[in-house]
Amino acid sequence: xxxxxxxxxxxxxxxxxxxxxxxxxxxxxxxxxxxxxxxxxxxxxxxxxxxxxxxxxxxxxxxxxxxxxxxxxxxxxxxxxxxxxxxxxxxxxxxxxxxxxxxxxxxxxxxxxxxxxxxxxxxxxxxxxxxxxxxxxxxxxxxxxxxxxxxxxxxxxxxxxxxxxxxxxxxxxxxxxxxxxxxxxxxxxxxxxxxxxxxxxxxxxxxxxxxxxxxxxxxxxxxxxxxxxxxxxxxxxxxxxxxxxxxxxxxxxxxxxx
Numbered sequence: 001x002x003x004x005x006x007x008x009x010x011x012x013x014x015x016x017x018x019x020x021x022x023x024x025x026x027x028x029x030x031x032x033x034x035x036x037x038x039x040x041x042x043x044x045x046x047x048x049x050x051x052x053x054x055x056x057x058x059x060x061x062x063x064x065x066x067x068x069x070x071x072x073x074x075x076x077x078x079x080x081x082x083x084x085x086x087x088x089x090x091x092x093x094x095x096x097x098x099x100x101x102x103x104x105x106x107x108x109x110x111x112x113x114x115x116x117x118x119x120x121x122x123x124x125x126x127x128x129x130x131x132x133x134x135x136x137x138x139x140x141x142x143x144x145x146x147x148x149x150x151x152x153x154x155x156x157x158x159x160x161x162x163x164x165x166x167x168x169x170x171x172x173x174x175x176x177x178x179x180x181x182x183x184x185x186x187x188x189x190x191x192x193x194x195x196x197x198x199x200x201x202x203x204x205x206x207x208x209x210x211x212x213x214x215x216x217x218x219x220x221x222x223x224x225x226x227x228x229x230x231x232x233x234x235x236x237x238x239x240x241x242x243x244x245x246x247x248x249x250x251x252x253x254x255x256x257x258x
Contacts, residue, residue: 061097065107108173129242136231153212
């Protein structure tokens with residue numbers, strides 16, 4: 001069997017223990033006692049780096065790869081296809097990305113970076129209810145990004161194959177999602193009045209499965225499926241509610257969105 005390509009180009013291994021989301025744990029490696037929120041560090045912010053021509057070219061390549069991968073999947077698209085779509089030569093694309101596998105991982109990681117900024121928001125010391133607002137906002141935001149939704153639906157299905165270059169990426173991504181959702185729902189269940197008796201780990205899996213299934217249904221019939229409303233209804237059945245249910249609607253861009 002030939003060596004698997006791209007498996008070394010994955011996101012860092014996710015921890016599987018239950019812990020606050022990255023946006024909440026900034027500035028402290030210790031989540032602290034139950035119910036106590038860690039405070040972010042106050043290190044001085046570095047000066048933003050000025051965007052270069054190379055940065056703009058890389059962004060154009062990633063935009064083209066996102067569109068083509070979401071339309072045709074990973075295997076049906078070549079680097080030459082992506083280069084032509086981005087207005088570059090094949091050699092010009094290879095100057096920025098060493099191969100199609102690493103390009104795919106960068107496409108997926110860019111979306112995770114945007115989602116991470118949305119969850120962090122302007123204040124990383126958000127309450128669990130405010131973090132739930134931001135999670136629902138991401139669902140609403142996806143309804144304005146059919147290309148990215150199609151990309152995740154198509155590539156995650158392909159990546160069930162252990163030989164797929166994005167297999168490890170999605171394994172670690174789902175571990176991280178389960179960990180963060182378990183922590184968040186556990187906090188919300190504990191803070192509810194009266195406390196909610198559900199197992200947060202089971203509810204987290206149910207929520208992630210619901211969102212995944214809704215994305216496929218929404219791609220098939222976008223006028224018939226309101227992902228945000230269905231997610232809010234599911235959360236209400238669990239006994240938890242966002243701090244501001246009107247915070248995110250499909251026609252409103254949450255803070256921090258590009």
